[in-house]
Amino acid sequence: MTDVLVLTERELRAAVSLDLDAVDVVERAFAGLGAGGVVMPPILSMAIEERHAEVDVKTAYVPGLDGFAIKVSPGFFDNPKRGLPSLNGMMIVLSAETGIVQAALLDNGYLTDVRTAAAGAVAARHLAPATVRRAGVLGAGLQAELQIRALALVRTVPEVLVWARDPAKARAYTERMAASLSIPVRVADSPEAVVRGCDVVVTTTPSRTPLIEAGWLHPGLHVTAMGSDAPDKNELAPAVLARADRFVCDRRSQSAVLGELRSAIATGAVPEDWPVDELGEIVAGTKPGRRSADEITVCDLTGTGVQDTAIATHALRVARASGAGHVVEN
C-alpha cells in the first residue's frame, strides 16, 4: 500500500506562485542540466489531426531531487469554440528511489505557466543588462503577462512596451499589467518600435513568421524568445541569431528542432554544428553570463522536462508541508 497525493489546480495555485522561490527552484534544475547527470529524453509528441490537437509528454530525472515529474500537455485547438481553454494537462510525480507514483498534480497547465515564466527570469538574471530602462514584450497573452512579472523579480522594470497583432488585446494587456505591476505600460506600433525602444525584449507569440529583424538589434539588448515550441514556429529572423554576440538556449537539441535554431540552420544563417551555449551551462558557471554592457544576447526557450520536474517536486513539497490535497490509499 502506498499513498498517492492528489492535488487540484486550486490547491496548486495556493501552494506555488510565480515568485523568487519558483525562479530559484527552476534555476537549480538548469544548473543540474548544465552540470551533467540529468537524464532528459526527447519530448513525446502526438499530433491528432482529426481533432486539431497535439499532446506532448515531457520528463527529466534530476539527481538530488527525491522525485521526478512526467508532464502531459494536451493542446486541443478547437476547445475555444466550446468555451474551453486550448491547453490543459497534469503532472505525475514518481519517487526517484522506487519509481512508485507519489502524486497526481491536476494543474490544468498552471505549473507549466509558472515554470515557463520562471525560466524567463533565469535567462534574464544571467543575460539581461544590469539596468533595464524599458522592457518590451511581443504578444499579449498569459505568458506576455507572466514573463514581464518574472523579469520584474530579477530586474527593476521602470516601464513596459507591448506589441500584439491585435491592438485591442495589446490595450487590454496594458490595463491588466498596470493593475498588477503599477508601472507604466504602453502599446507600441510595431515589433520594431519595441525592439528599438527597449533593452530587454521577450517574445511570447505562436508566430510562424519572424517578428524580429536583425537590423533592429542594438548594443546591450537582451532578447528572450519563448514562443516557439514546434517545428513550424519561428519568432526571430535567422539573421538575428548570427548578428547577436551570444545565442543561448535551454537545450540545443530542442532549439534545433522546435526552437529558433531550427530556421537559422535551415536557411544557412548559421552552420549546422554552430556552437551555442545552454542556459544550464551559464547557471552552472561553466559558461559566462552577460560579459559586457554592450553585448547583444539572445536566449531561446523551448521548455524542458527539468523545469517540470523542478516545479512539480517543489509544489509537492509545499503542498505536503501545508497538509493540502487528498490522499488516496493505493
Next chain:
Amino acid sequence: MTDVLVLTERELRAAVSLDLDAVDVVERAFAGLGAGGVVMPPILSMAIEERHAEVDVKTAYVPGLDGFAIKVSPGFFDNPKRGLPSLNGMMIVLSAETGIVQAALLDNGYLTDVRTAAAGAVAARHLAPATVRRAGVLGAGLQAELQIRALALVRTVPEVLVWARDPAKARAYTERMAASLSIPVRVADSPEAVVRGCDVVVTTTPSRTPLIEAGWLHPGLHVTAMGSDAPDKNELAPAVLARADRFVCDRRSQSAVLGELRSAIATGAVPEDWPVDELGEIVAGTKPGRRSADEITVCDLTGTGVQDTAIATHALRVARASGAGHVVEN
C-alpha cells in the same frame, strides 16, 4: 470545473479481469491499428542508470473511442532488494474531444498485465491451430501464468508444459496453474522439449540470448514471443523468423527496435525491408490469419499504446457504470 475520477488498483482489479471482454476490447484496438487512423507515437523511454531504472511512456489515439490513455511504466530493478516490485506505474485518461483529464488509474501496472495477456489471446485467436493438444510456456512469472490463462479463453487447452531457467520457479508455476486452471501442468527439461512437444508456445522471459532454435520448429506450430521489449532482449534465434511460414508482429516499427525482428535484421537472417504482417492487419481482415493446419506461425508482441488506450477506456467505462472510485472536483 471538471471532475477527475481517481481509481485505485483494488478498484481497477474489481472492474477489469482477464476475460473475453478484455480480449475483445484489445482486439478492437488492434483492428483500429490495422485499419488506419490510429495515432501512435514512438515510446518515450528514459533510462536512469544511477537508479538501475527505466521509465517508458506509451500512448495512442484510437478513432471512435471517447478517451485515450497515457501510460507511465517505471521499472526500478533494485526494488526487489527493498521488498518492492520492480514494475509499477499508472495511466491517465484524457478526453478525445477536449484533451481534458478524465481519470487517473492508479493500477501499479495491473492493467498492463491484463492488456499484455489479452494481446496474446488475440494473436492465438487468429494464428494458433484450431485444435491445441498441448500448450507450452517459457518462463514462470506472472505473464507465463496470464498468457496461458488468456490462451485458454480462445482455445481449449488440455495440457501445459512449462520451462524456466530456475526449476523451483517452474515447479511453483505448475502448482499455481493447476489450482487456477485445473488442467495438468508439467515441467519440461528444456526449451527444446517444450517447442517439440507443443503446438502453441508462448515465450515470456527477459532473455538476452535466444531460447528457441529454428531446427525445433514443426508443422502447425504457433509461437507468441512477448518477452522482448528492449533493444537488448531476444528470445528467438534469428533463423526462427526466416524458417517460419509467417512472421507477424504487433507493430513493425517496434519489433525492429525492441522485439524479435531487431536481431533477425541485425544478423542478416532477414533483409532490412523484410515484409511482415501486423496483428492489426490480420484482425482488420486485410491480411489472412492462419492459412493451413501445417503453417508455422510466429507472432512478436512488444506492447503497444493502442492496448493501453483500449484497456484504460474499458476500465473507466466499467468503473463509472458501477460508481467506483473517488471523484476529485478540479
